[in-house]
Amino acid sequence: MGQITEPQTCFICRKHNGEIDSPGGAVYEDEWVFAGHAFIPDGKDTAYLGMLLLEPKRHVANWIDLSDAEGEAMGRAAARIARALKKVCRAEHVYTFVLGHSIDHLHMFIIPRYPDTPREFWGLNVDDWPGAPRGGIEEIEDLCEDLRSALE
Numbered sequence: 001m002g003q004i005t006e007p008q009t010c011f012i013c014r015k016h017n018g019e020i021d022s023p024g025g026a027v028y029e030d031e032w033v034f035a036g037h038a039f040i041p042d043g044k045d046t047a048y049l050g051m052l053l054l055e056p057k058r059h060v061a062n063w064i065d066l067s068d069a070e071g072e073a074m075g076r077a078a079a080r081i082a083r084a085l086k087k088v089c090r091a092e093h094v095y096t097f098v099l100g101h102s103i104d105h106l107h108m109f110i111i112p113r114y115p116d117t118p119r120e121f122w123g124l125n126v127d128d129w130p131g132a133p134r135g136g137i138e139e140i141e142d143l144c145e146d147l148r149s150a151l152e
């Protein structure tokens, strides 16, 4: 148990409200959920391409707080997004992680593992592989456009 974040100050809620731009725009959005690309980390010029975040629109901390409709929407979106990543990024595997250590608004990481990723980078540190495809905002925008097309 940690920080208590009110929806009006929550980074994820502010992104959903349009106060903060999601890089590349929404990749997937419906009544219940929002998915977009991860931000470029502070102090870096590029992000691991294809690292997506899927979030319920309602400010809840964990799966245990979701309604059935929200849970269904999360699962449906995760499956569709994983298929799009496999196709667009030619992922050999797609990870889904929920950690929830730093912000109390549920967010699922959906991350492609690229072919030839060395075994020591499999799992939570897949984005540490120096050989992974990375890109700045223009590459992120292009990828998000391709993912939206694949999701239609």
Ligand SMILES: [Zn+2]
Pocket (backbone or CB within 6 Å): 006, 007, 010, 011, 012, 013, 014, 058, 059, 060, 104, 105
């Ligand atoms: Zn929130």
